[in-house]
Amino acid sequence: MPQRELARGRHRLARICIVSLALLSLAAILIGFIWLPSAQADFSAGTMWNSICRAAGVPSTWGERDVTRATATVASDVILTPGMRRAAPAAAVGRGATLALNCTMCHGAQGMSRSNAPNLAGQYPEVIIKQLSDYKSGKRASPIMAALSRNLSADNINDLAAYYASLPKARTAPTTYDETLPALVRVGAPMRNIAPCISCHGGVDQKLGAPWLEGMPKDYLVQQLQLFQHGERRNDGLLQMRNVAHAMTPQEIDSVATFYARKALPVAQ
Ligand code: HEC
Numbered sequence: 001m002p003q004r005e006l007a008r009g010r011h012r013l014a015r016i017c018i019v020s021l022a023l024l025s026l027a028a029i030l031i032g033f034i035w036l037p038s039a040q041a042d043f044s045a046g047t048m049w050n051s052i053c054r055a056a057g058v059p060s061t062w063g064e065r066d067v068t069r070a071t072a073t074v075a076s077d078v079i080l081t082p083g084m085r086r087a088a089p090a091a092a093v094g095r096g097a098t099l100a101l102n103c104t105m106c107h108g109a110q111g112m113s114r115s116n117a118p119n120l121a122g123q124y125p126e127v128i129i130k131q132l133s134d135y136k137s138g139k140r141a142s143p144i145m146a147a148l149s150r151n152l153s154a155d156n157i158n159d160l161a162a163y164y165a166s167l168p169k170a171r172t173a174p175t176t177y178d179e180t181l182p183a184l185v186r187v188g189a190p191m192r193n194i195a196p197c198i199s200c201h202g203g204v205d206q207k208l209g210a211p212w213l214e215g216m217p218k219d220y221l222v223q224q225l226q227l228f229q230h231g232e233r234r235n236d237g238l239l240q241m242r243n244v245a246h247a248m249t250p251q252e253i254d255s256v257a258t259f260y261a262r263k264a265l266p267v268a269q
């Protein structure tokens with residue numbers, strides 16, 4: 001008799017275990033595959049297979065490249081090469097000078113702006129080539145510059161870059177490293193992933209494609225940093241400037257712009 005009681009007791013225990021295991025599994029499936037994914041902002045009611053893949057951290061499409069996303073995130077069509085920095089022949093500079101007559105109204109007679117347009121004098125040739133090509137392809141948005149670059153050929157763009165690069169005496173002196181530079185310019189903010197400006201824009205290192213900033217009009221600098229910050233300007237390869245501007249406060253944007261614009265020409269009223 002006690003033997004049979006014991007056997008029945010074990011039987012019931014086993015049944016309780018199985019039922020609770022089943023309930024637990026069901027709850028885990030609901031939480032893991034339905035509730036948690038749906039609580040994420042980018043959830044879209046996809047197939048069960050997608051939810052399972054998501055929950056397991058596995059891509060739902062194997063080996064298939066998402067072409068639309070890949071092309072949408074290409075910042076620029078221009079591939080920068082050190083050869084773009086090489087001094088151009090005098091004939092190119094001459095042709096560029098003629099083309100640049102269309103640009104003086106905003107960028108100044110010698111490429112030094114007295115409006116809020118950027119200076120072009122002494123700008124690195126690869127910067128001018130890249131920016132003009134980006135306006136032309138629409139990778140950098142500006143109604144004015146889109147219209148002005150539309151009819152420029154690749155040769156025209158190279159000639160303009162050669163001309164402006166040949167005017168280094170007009171541009172403002174470069175920043176040299178010293179302890180008095182603003183902290184963000186000199187050391188960045190490592191805790192917020194902001195690299196120092198002088199590690200790309202000259203002072204410590206000058207990266208290919210990073211523009212000459214000294215003497216640019218302050219309003220232009222503020223505007224560009226804000227555009228990068230809001231992702232409205234996105235022609236910077238590898239998100240270089242969007243990552244820098246992302247974490248900056250309005251006061252910091254104002255202070256680095258004031259610093260780089262300290263030797264800008266006064267803006268004509
Ligand atoms: C009507 C005024 C105007 C004229 C004319 C003009 N620009 Fe511009 N340019 C601007 C403005 C404003 C910007 C900044 C636009 C922006 O926010 O991206 C700019 C930006 C640029 C830049 C980007 C510079 C940088 O540091 O990123 C280049 C390069 C440039 N212009 C070249 C030219 C050339 C070459 C011509 C002549 C063929 C020309 N521009 C004519 C107003 C003008």
Ligand code: HEC
Nearest residue numbers: 118195196197200209210211221224235236240241244256
């Ligand atoms: C990792 C390198 C890097 C760092 C660090 C960096 N920049 Fe840049 N910056 C670039 C590059 C590259 C571009 C050109 C992007 C493009 O191709 O359009 C640029 C463009 C800019 C422009 C637009 C200029 C123009 O004429 O178009 C401004 C303004 C600027 N940077 C300011 C800053 C400031 C201020 C800092 C420091 C707080 C900084 N950058 C730090 C690489 C850098």
